[in-house]
Amino acid sequence: MMTALPVPTLAAGPAGLTLEGVALADIAARFGTPTYVYSRAALTGAYQAYQKALGMRKALVCYAVKANSSLGILSVFAKLGAGFDIVSGGELARVLAAGGDPGKVIFSGVGKSVDEMRFALETGIGCFNVESAAELDRLNDVATQLGKRAPIAFRVNPDVNPNTHPYISTGLRGNKFGVAFTEALDLYRKAARMPAIEISGIDCHIGSQLLDPAPMAEAAGKILGLVDQLAREGIHLDHIDLGGGLGIRYRDEEPPTPTDYLKPLLACFEGRSEALCFEPGRSLVGNAGLLLTRIEYLKPGVEKNFAIIDAAMNDLARPALYDAWHEIVAVAPRELPATRYEVVGPICESGDFLGHDRDLSVAPGDLLAILSAGAYGMTMSSNYNTRPRAAEVLVDGDTVHVIRERETLEHLLKGERPLP
């Protein structure tokens, strides 16, 4: 059964589940619960799968920081030589604090503020992915004031349906992201005349949790047509950024490997001189992490039985937000017939569930592992119900590093004051 689980370094041992050989029960005893637990070997393996798929191609993998922005995770990728895709000044500060190379940073996002542009220009980031005409004007002004030139790519919206959840699809005409395909040529012409703008590339990202390479290959074909048209006008690009989006297995999905996903894209760019760039998030971290939690109570109900755990929607929002499925397994299943449970947290919302109808052989106090929680888990967590956020640890062979201490109530109340 364990080989069917999506976390590559998770295994069943005599003392229950282990990650890279370290017992999850020991981690819970040392650090408490709820705790996010990551595997360095799994992070490294996921990054290397991209490197292998890219082979000798001139290419840069820019990890999408929004998927998991903890310094410990960023430092693993920085040491591997990755670039970073950021969407805020805060994410840039994190990349720098983790030892990332600013020259390998690309800055995406539809709402860059003047302060964020200034910070990024002063830091010397690799490229701004510009998402509107107004942003281009603002960037030209800010760079002029600083006496700098801003390297840019336009994020072009190719109007391709990625066949994913509507909340995480970004490349359709009706989305807020990027500049319209039909508008792109004129914007490049305008940018080419701006003194503080340096045209560097083109970018496109159509959505997340993609399980089929075909929509991205269609988008790449459209982008390529634009690149050639620009070249005919004397506007030559150094790089082509094909975004992120490759999906992972949460339940029974069969996502392509990076090699299979990139194959049709690389075929499009065969023999071309531009560097390629990718912005994967979920596929680098999603299955390298799990959320370790303890059952507080088992509560039989009239219609359903509830397993009430010490993690909640504030720790992992994806089930409540997207009705997303995360596999939930007992760390040390009991010799009991399985009971069907609603796995829920302590928050005062009926939407506070981590999983519906899960068959578990457990008793109160037992540990559960909520799998595939490495991406968009901690980064989307909150303090709702004044709940301190979970700790995070990273397993690295025999060593378990605390990469984020559990929040305390002092952290939560800091900066607030009652009226005098």
Ligand SMILES: Cc1ncc(COP(=O)(O)O)c(C=O)c1O
């Ligand atoms: C601009 C941009 N790049 C990269 C990503 C990373 O996507 P994923 O985590 O699906 O690889 C996202 C999120 O969808 C994004 O908005």
Ligand SMILES: N[C@@H](CCCC[NH3+])C(=O)O
């Ligand atoms: N937050 C989403 C992914 C959004 C991707 C960001 N562009 C998720 O948890 O699946």
